[in-house]
Amino acid sequence: MCEPVDTNPHGLNDFDRRVDAVRQLLAAKKLLSVDELRRGIEAIPQAEYHRLSYYERWIRSIADNLLRTGVITEQELQSALDET
Secondary structure, rough: OOOOOOOOOOOOOOHHHHHHHHHHHHOOOOOOOHHHHHHHHHOOOOHHHHHOHHHHHHHHHHHHHHHHHHOOOHHHHHHHHHHH
């Protein structure tokens, strides 16, 4: 079911800024393209896609892409998540 799009200006929170910074760094190092980010977002299952926020979709796609390309391992990702 579609809901109206909120077109009101909104600020970014710290999480949003960090995710964008990670994406920019990965792009600068040629480890992630915008097309790969978009493809990863489009691959998120529909129910999860609608549950996630905009930047949560980004970080999900970033993690999936880094795992797929071997930049990080599942163990490294889990270890980093355990530290937060």
